[in-house]
Amino acid sequence: MKVGLLAVAFILIFIIAWPVQGNTESPVKHVTQNQELTDLTDRILQYTDANQTDAAKSLLSSFDKKWKALMPVYSEPDWRTVEADALQLRFQLDSDVSSQAMHENALSLRLCVDALTGGGAPLWKDMKDQVLSTVMGMKQAIDTRDQADFQGRLNDFLDLYAVIYPSLIIDGPNDQVQMINQAVTGLENSRSTAVNDKVRMKQLNLIEIDMSRVFGQNTPSGNNNMIPLIAIISSFLILSLCYVSWKKYTERRFAFK
Template identity: 30%
Template sequence: MKLRRFLLFAMIFLLIPISVNAQTQSPIERLDDISDEALQMVKFHRYEDAKKLLDYFSNQFKTVTGTERKLTLDEVRIITTSHDEAMEAAVSPDMKHEERINKLTKFRLVIDAIATSHQPLWTEMEDQIMMAFHQAKEAAVNGDSAHFHSNFNTFLSLYNVIYPSMKIDVPVENIQRLDARIKFIDEYRSQVLTDLGGQQELDNLDQDLKNLFSNIEDDEADPSLWWVIISTGSIIIATLSYVGWRKYKGEKDMRKDWSREHKD
């Protein structure tokens, strides 16, 4: 009976932080949700609804910047610029749907990079970006000018989507190195197609892109999750120790009783 009460208490004790965490959402996390909702509205061609959400975001952003962690001037500038582009996409009378989605996605990724300290969403675009780049690289090696230009343009478009959020998470020297390589290849495309030295730049950029994604740390567990894990482990150990002690004590008492009976 005592063991059951102990286990019941342990379960209640563990559920308390989970329940509190589930009901608590920071202002920045709410802004993250708004940016996601705006993106979804654009995907469904509901541009007016996306505009309303972006207006709401703007109002909320003014009220929460003083209550959350202090944003740097660069972070505020990146958020403001990406928000302006998202608003342009929502209200433009003639912008193509795919371009609207790209601008809202860029905005969404920026807010996620601000809201989370681990495994940002922009890293999820690694496969798309690397595929476009590798196709461009293969076309360059084969001397296929048309496919090289087409695939490299696709790579630039995708890279542009994650670029603002990258600037939040990636050291500035790494960004500058990537910028220099990409700018060289873009400006000297004909040289890349015909010159071995130019194609070496593709290899260098390939490695830099791999480093970009691999250097972003794997998702670290939330501190509250670590607390639950540690607490769970401690309680399990304590429970097993208690059960083992009860079993040992019971067996010891039985041996004592057996000894007394045989002595008698």
């Protein structure tokens, strides 16, 4: 009876472990592909900043090919975000736009791919001081009633926000990101409207608080990629223990006979 139970357990564990065993190389391969995407976006940014648009477009084509192969691994909102960013950059590289606009879009792609594929602290969080300093600058402009300064600092803030927004979609808490985006949209839409200084200051305070929270959020570790490998090792350990127990049991049984 015990031998039968052990045999059944052995077979069940083997069946459970078998599909995972077939993908033993997938975690390592996945990490390698992610690194290739990250390296490509880094080089795209470098060539864009150097005004070598042909080289940047060539690298972007290589990125598109690798991305299409890896895209099904990610959720639809995430891959759509990366697709939109890459498409926007291609449009700008093919158009007569300012080098600053191309830099910002290339940086945005670099940051959102890092947010999607990287482990540990994402690069977009390094822009915390830049983003929050523009908010502080707008508040100071309101205090001094300098409308021209306020509009200029608002432009700077919107440019920076556009750079990190794709990363926020991928990496940030959905509810907080939606609240921030609504507040930023409201601020932008009312920029040409006569708004009471207290109301404007309230808008900026809310944006500052929410942005600080998002920048301070802990990012899930990239160790989740190791879960399949851990499952494989655990399955083989269980199989080994079951086999040893079954072998000892059969040896004792034959010894008694």
